[in-house]
Structures are given as structure tokens and as C-alpha cells.
Amino acid sequence: MEQSIRNELPGTVKGIVSDKVLSEVVIETSAGEVAAVITTRSLERMGLKVGDPVLALIKATNVSLRRQG
Amino acid sequence: MEQSIRNELPGTVKGIVSDKVLSEVVIETSAGEVAAVITTRSLERMGLKVGDPVLALIKATNVSLRRQG
Amino acid sequence: MEQSIRNELPGTVKGIVSDKVLSEVVIETSAGEVAAVITTRSLERMGLKVGDPVLALIKATNVSLRRQG
Amino acid sequence: MEQSIRNELPGTVKGIVSDKVLSEVVIETSAGEVAAVITTRSLERMGLKVGDPVLALIKATNVSLRRQG
Amino acid sequence: MEQSIRNELPGTVKGIVSDKVLSEVVIETSAGEVAAVITTRSLERMGLKVGDPVLALIKATNVSLRRQG
Amino acid sequence: MEQSIRNELPGTVKGIVSDKVLSEVVIETSAGEVAAVITTRSLERMGLKVGDPVLALIKATNVSLRRQG
Incomplete structure (x- = not known):
């Protein structure tokens, strides 16, 4: 594992x-x-466009939970 | 839509x-x-246990992106 | 309690x-x-306008403290 | 205004x-x-105890909204 | 220490x-x-301009780590 | 640039x-x-120990500013 x-x-x-x-x-x-929501500067530097494969990165402390059903 | x-x-x-x-x-x-990662107080008040169906809630400003592949 | x-x-x-x-x-x-600060998409989907009653939701890990006085 | x-x-x-x-x-x-939720190190350095007057600091990008009622 | x-x-x-x-x-x-990234309202109230000395404030729960090298 | x-x-x-x-x-x-502050699970998976070179990763929306001096 390379990052936290x-x-x-x-x-x-x-x-x-x-x-x-x-x-x-x-x-x-x-x-x-x-x-x-990322900075437009990051978007441009990454050269992201529709169709590109990506990973969504989310720190665990930023995830909340709600009961379902 | 009830919440942002x-x-x-x-x-x-x-x-x-x-x-x-x-x-x-x-x-x-x-x-x-x-x-x-949620407070233990919230865990107890929600009465969460293994097997319960939940929704993971994540504000869009807390999502980053990485190129895949 | 329905959410964390x-x-x-x-x-x-x-x-x-x-x-x-x-x-x-x-x-x-x-x-x-x-x-x-929320996405404009969420604002539109919620149909929020001046005068509406709302709850501000804040995860405890996003609150800092400063001494007062 | 001294801080953002x-x-x-x-x-x-x-x-x-x-x-x-x-x-x-x-x-x-x-x-x-x-x-x-703050680090215990910060708590100790600030010397916080029950009864102390404080300000809760919350960056606007960390506030979500839900319709009330 | 005045704030957490x-x-x-x-x-x-x-x-x-x-x-x-x-x-x-x-x-x-x-x-x-x-x-x-701060609100433009805060920027204006602080009167920030190029050359001003500032402190970048970052809550420890918002820092992730990656192996280097 | 590989990530945002x-x-x-x-x-x-x-x-x-x-x-x-x-x-x-x-x-x-x-x-x-x-x-x-990272999960202990991430710490163990990364095998981090004192002396290791790392990068601290911080999303721009999580940085606030204060006037200095």
C-alpha cells in the first residue's frame, strides 16, 4: 500500500x-x-476528459453513514 | 432531494x-x-451492527481523483 | 438516530x-x-431559496476549537 | 478579519x-x-476543561444542508 | 496554544x-x-493580496500520507 | 500529473x-x-516507521489562511 x-x-x-x-x-x-469537486488547475494538469478511467479517492474520516431502508 | x-x-x-x-x-x-470513521457515540445511537444496510455519505468537495491504469 | x-x-x-x-x-x-458551500446542482435539486428552513450538517471531525476571550 | x-x-x-x-x-x-473531534495533543496544549468558553471553527466547504420540517 | x-x-x-x-x-x-481554496468573501474581508505573509492552516485529520521515492 | x-x-x-x-x-x-491522522490499518499496511520519507497530501479545499505577523 503506497498511500494512506x-x-x-x-x-x-x-x-x-x-x-x-x-x-x-x-x-x-x-x-x-x-x-x-477538484481545482480546475488539477483538471487541466491531469488532462481529464469524458471517458477516461479514474479512481475516486476518499479519506475514511470524510465518510458518514445513514441507515438504509 | 432532501439534503445537499x-x-x-x-x-x-x-x-x-x-x-x-x-x-x-x-x-x-x-x-x-x-x-x-464516525464517532463511537453515533455508532451506538444508530445501533449499527454487522449485516445492516447503510448508505455511505460523501460530500463532493471531499472526493479527489487519480488516473487509472 | 438515522445518520452519523x-x-x-x-x-x-x-x-x-x-x-x-x-x-x-x-x-x-x-x-x-x-x-x-454546496454544489449548485444540489442547490437546484433541493430548490432552496431565501426564507427556507434548513439544518446545517457538520461532521464532528471537521470542527476545530479556539479559546474565547 | 484575521483568518479565512x-x-x-x-x-x-x-x-x-x-x-x-x-x-x-x-x-x-x-x-x-x-x-x-480534535487531537488529544491539541486538547492538552490548549488546557481545555469543562466550563471553558470556546469558539467552534468550521470551514464553509465542510457544511452541508438538509431541508427542515 | 490558542486553537486546536x-x-x-x-x-x-x-x-x-x-x-x-x-x-x-x-x-x-x-x-x-x-x-x-477559501471563499471569495473571506478573501475580500481579509484584504489578501500578492506578497502578503500568511499561515496555511490544516487540521490534522485532513492530511494523508504517501510513501516517497 | 497523476492525481488531483x-x-x-x-x-x-x-x-x-x-x-x-x-x-x-x-x-x-x-x-x-x-x-x-490516518487509520491505524493504513499505517500497518504501509508499514510506516520513524525515519521513513513520505509526502503529506492535502486537498486544497481543506486549507484555510490566517494573516501572519
Whole structure:
């Protein structure tokens, strides 16, 4: 294990909306859509576009739980 | 839509480890395991146990992306 | 208790400023103004407008403390 | 304004529970109880104890909203 | 110690990009550039401009680690 | 650029304190000490120990600013 971030969800970029500072990237995963807000600078440096395979990284301390059903 | 948190991943509680203040809850989702760190007080008030169906809630500003492959 | 987020502060929407990706919603609570930054998509889906009663949700791990006085 | 954190809620320390690494501090505010999770090292350095007046600091990007009622 | 936020990195403002809601402030520190996203309202209230000395404040629960080399 | 997290501060592990769920890792950087709270599971999987070179990863939306001096 190379880094401490516990959650890595594989998906494919489905849509991108950008302002100057931040961009919303929606990815399609097998657990449904996941929205990520990253800096537009990161988006450009990564060269992300629709269809690219990515991992959504989420630190465990940022996950909350709700009862289902 | 009742609340602003964009990401809700359905899963089932698979394991729980607790200290006095915080607990780690691992849930099994269709996109793989997701680890959540919540207060032990919340865990007890929710009465969560292995096998319970839950949603993992993640604010979009807490999701990062990495290129895959 | 249905979800693990410990802090829920009741208030009323007092002002909204939006970019394409993110919006700032200021709510009036009995402890003073609270500013929330949520995605504009969530704002639209919730149909939030000035005067609406809401709860500000804050995970305990995101709260810091400073000595007062 | 000396720092960028938008939300500062005044309150009084009501209870403290500590593990070695992290502590939960519950404060009483005029909007109800607010729970903060801080490092036990910070707790000790600040010398916090029940009855102390504090401000709960919350970055606006960490606040979500839910419809009330 | 007056507040619980563990990490305070001294630096100088090097660049600012603003949308209506959020602004990116890049600061130069002795450990390299650090990017902060704060509300444009906070930026304006603080009157931040290029060249100003600032501290980057980061709660320990928001820091992840990766192996180097 | 392979991932969206903007801030990567190089350092060396200086101290570790662990509970069952979470661990505090203090690293020495050229900008001073940085404390990270990660899951003890991640610490063990990474096999981190004092003296190891690491990068502290911090999402830009989790950085606040304070005026210095």
C-alpha cells in the first residue's frame, strides 16, 4: 500500500462542469454516480476528459453513514 | 432531494472496530469496500451492527481523483 | 438516530450566491450566521431559496476549537 | 478579519472524552450542542476543561444542508 | 496554544484566482507551493493580496500520507 | 500529473502514536512539523516507521489562511 487514503472507487468520467477555480467531475462507478469537486488547475494538469478511467479517492474520516431502508 | 450531500453509496456493514471516541465501519458496496470513521457515540445511537444496510455519505468537495491504469 | 453526522444546526436561508459549480448559502441560526458551500446542482435539486428552513450538517471531525476571550 | 474560516460559533465546553490520539469535545452553543473531534495533543496544549468558553471553527466547504420540517 | 488546528505553515501569497463564490490562493512556503481554496468573501474581508505573509492552516485529520521515492 | 490533490509536502516520519482505529503521524518538513491522522490499518499496511520519507497530501479545499505577523 503506497498511500494512506483508504477508499479508491474505480469509475469512468461521465461529465465535467468548470468554473475558473473549481470543477465538478461526475464519474460512473458500479455503485452509481460519484461527484468530485477538484481545482480546475488539477483538471487541466491531469488532462481529464469524458471517458477516461479514474479512481475516486476518499479519506475514511470524510465518510458518514445513514441507515438504509 | 432532501439534503445537499451528493454521494450516497449503498452497502452492508461488514466490520466494526471501536475506540472510545471514534469507530471504523467497513461496508461492502458494489464498487468494493468503503471505510468510514464516525464517532463511537453515533455508532451506538444508530445501533449499527454487522449485516445492516447503510448508505455511505460523501460530500463532493471531499472526493479527489487519480488516473487509472 | 438515522445518520452519523453529529451536528445539525437549525436555521433559515438568508442569502445565496452561485457560480456554475458551487454556491454559497448563508443561513441565520440562533448562534449567528453559518455559511455553507454546496454544489449548485444540489442547490437546484433541493430548490432552496431565501426564507427556507434548513439544518446545517457538520461532521464532528471537521470542527476545530479556539479559546474565547 | 484575521483568518479565512467563515464559521465561528461561541459556546462552553460541556464534556470531554479522550483516547490517546483523538478527543471528542462537546460544547453547548445557543444553537444546541456541537461535537468537535480534535487531537488529544491539541486538547492538552490548549488546557481545555469543562466550563471553558470556546469558539467552534468550521470551514464553509465542510457544511452541508438538509431541508427542515 | 490558542486553537486546536495542528498545522500552520508560514508562506507568502504568490497568486490569486477568483470566482464569485470561491478563490484559489497559492502561497509559497519553504516546503514548496501550497494551494488554498477559501471563499471569495473571506478573501475580500481579509484584504489578501500578492506578497502578503500568511499561515496555511490544516487540521490534522485532513492530511494523508504517501510513501516517497 | 497523476492525481488531483494539489498539495504534496515532502518530509520524514518523526513520531507515531496509535489507538486501535486512528494513528497520529508527525512528519518533519522544511516548513516545520506536520501532523497527519490516518487509520491505524493504513499505517500497518504501509508499514510506516520513524525515519521513513513520505509526502503529506492535502486537498486544497481543506486549507484555510490566517494573516501572519
